[in-house]
Amino acid sequence: MENIQMLLKQGAVGKPCAPVVKVGDKVKKGTLIATPTGLGVNVHSSVYGEVVEILEDRIIIKPDDEQPEEYEKIAKGTNLEMIKEAGVIGQGGAGFPTFIKADAHLDHGYVLVNASECEPGLRHNIQQIEEDPAPLLRGIHYLMEIAGADKGIIAIKKKNRAAVEALDALLKDDPAIERHLLPDIYPMGEERAVVRECLGIELEPDKLPSAANAIVINSETVYSCVAAIEDQKPLIDKNITVRGMIEGGNEAHVFEKVPVGTSVGALIERAGGLDSRGYGEIIMGGAFTGKSTTLDAPITKATGAILVTRQFRDLHGAKVGILVCACGGNLERMQELVKKYNGTETHVCYCKQAAEMPNGTRKCERPGNCPGQVKNNLEFKKAGCEYIIIGNCSDCSNTVMASGPKMGLKVMHQTDLAMMAIGHALYRTLKVSKKVDQDLDVVDNVEDNETVE
Numbered sequence: 001m002e003n004i005q006m007l008l009k010q011g012a013v014g015k016p017c018a019p020v021v022k023v024g025d026k027v028k029k030g031t032l033i034a035t036p037t038g039l040g041v042n043v044h045s046s047v048y049g050e051v052v053e054i055l056e057d058r059i060i061i062k063p064d065d066e067q068p069e070e071y072e073k074i075a076k077g078t079n080l081e082m083i084k085e086a087g088v089i090g091q092g093g094a095g096f097p098t099f100i101k102a103d104a105h106l107d108h109g110y111v112l113v114n115a116s117e118c119e120p121g122l123r124h125n126i127q128q129i130e131e132d133p134a135p136l137l138r139g140i141h142y143l144m145e146i147a148g149a150d151k152g153i154i155a156i157k158k159k160n161r162a163a164v165e166a167l168d169a170l171l172k173d174d175p176a177i178e179r180h181l182l183p184d185i186y187p188m189g190e191e192r193a194v195v196r197e198c199l200g201i202e203l204e205p206d207k208l209p210s211a212a213n214a215i216v217i218n219s220e221t222v223y224s225c226v227a228a229i230e231d232q233k234p235l236i237d238k239n240i241t242v243r244g245m246i247e248g249g250n251e252a253h254v255f256e257k258v259p260v261g262t263s264v265g266a267l268i269e270r271a272g273g274l275d276s277r278g279y280g281e282i283i284m285g286g287a288f289t290g291k292s293t294t295l296d297a298p299i300t301k302a303t304g305a306i307l308v309t310r311q312f313r314d315l316h317g318a319k320v321g322i323l324v325c326a327c328g329g330n331l332e333r334m335q336e337l338v339k340k341y342n343g344t345e346t347h348v349c350y351c352k353q354a355a356e357m358p359n360g361t362r363k364c365e366r367p368g369n370c371p372g373q374v375k376n377n378l379e380f381k382k383a384g385c386e387y388i389i390i391g392n393c394s395d396c397s398n399t400v401m402a403s404g405p406k407m408g409l410k411v412m413h414q415t416d417l418a419m420m421a422i423g424h425a426l427y428r429t430l431k432v433s434k435k436v437d438q439d440l441d442v443v444d445n446v447e448d449n450e451t452v453e
């Protein structure tokens with residue numbers, strides 16, 4: 001077994017933790033190895049082994065040959081204290097500490113569970129619900145009690161029929177929790193989109209779900225809260241989807257309970273290894289919001305997927321315009337892609353609804369409702385762009401396509417090479433209904449593919 005690398009900062013938000021072990025220490029699964037220095041959560045070893053190196057950003061552990069199932073349990077306490085002690089963070093995105101989010105003091109509010117698994121091609125969240133839906137419901141009740149909520153709502157895409165049916169079988173006996181069906185559109189999993197879909201409340205970009213008397217929590221995170229409360233288990237493993245240019249085919253490989261700190265390369269090997277025909281890049285996370293990574297990078301508590309993309313084609317220096325959307329890659333990510341395509345960055349536009357936040361990130365003012373992109377396309381044309389690369393959501397790609405090609409612009413989407421690799425339609429022209437009938441038995445008029453070329 002390769003060395004495990006436990007990053008001192010496990011999510012995108014917060015400060016790095018401080019190690020509480022030293023080189024030469026023997027650790028067990030669940031041994032506390034680092035504690036927060038600011039916004040953050042405890043980090044526990046995910047394996048039995050020995051600390052062999054402590055770097056500025058990580059603790060490296062050489063695993064023992066034997067890896068028993070047992071783990072060092074966290075101390076008993078209130079449910080909220082146990083979620084905190086276990087180091088639970090949001091496992092669907094930025095990795096915000098769950099104990100802070102859950103301690104919401106709502107006024108008879110809502111716990112909204114994000115089970116949308118919104119990024120295309122991922123399957124680990126839905127598979128977890130299909131296999132064992134009961135803990136999800138128990139976890140919602142724990143969180144409702146902690147947060148001061150009277151109601152739980154599970155937001156899940158209608159296309160995931162087996163998972164919806166598994167939930168429905170339990171929900172008929174649980175009047176406090178219901179499920180809300182979502183269309184298969186990106187970005188239905190965006191926090192404010194979940195609030196809008198479930199509660200009909202449009203939040204401003206700078207508002208948190210608490211402004212709608214709700215918290216939004218990823219489904220896998222709910223399971224981790226249950227493990228902390230019922231089994232005194234720290235968050236030391238993660239479910240992951242590995243997919244793309246993998247030897248043997250491009251179906252989703254779902255690995256459950258992968259030790260945090262496992263390398264990207266080890267997981268790709270487990271899935272069959274890199275496709276011998278070559279690949280473009282490896283993305284950690286989803287195709288829209290993930291970042292390029294390397295084979296030796298470790299997964300964290302917040303990592304959801306590893307995608308291996310198709311090769312980049314060579315644009316031979318052609319002029320490329322970048323259209324930045326709040327729901328896709330940021331400017332740096334888009335610039336990285338232009339370089340990998342061997343294009344010449346020529347002009348940058350932002351969607352006018354991609355509002356800049358005080359921390360420099362952007363949030364969409366109205367997720368999934370595009371204002372149209374004619375003005376930006378005209379700017380690209382004027383700047384002499386031959387290509388444009390966009391990161392827009394399903395609906396907004398539609399509006400780019402309504403005018404871009406007519407102006408002679410060749411449109412590429414930041415997710416194209418990942419979508420080709422996983423056998424998913426490219427994000428170009430939206431073809432699905434944005435409304436979903438909430439009755440699973442009604443004939444489903446929503447197409448499986450989100451978009452078509």
Ligand code: SF4
Nearest residue numbers: 325326351353364396
């Ligand atoms: S309106 Fe569409 S393109 Fe604009 S920021 Fe929002 S999701 Fe992105």
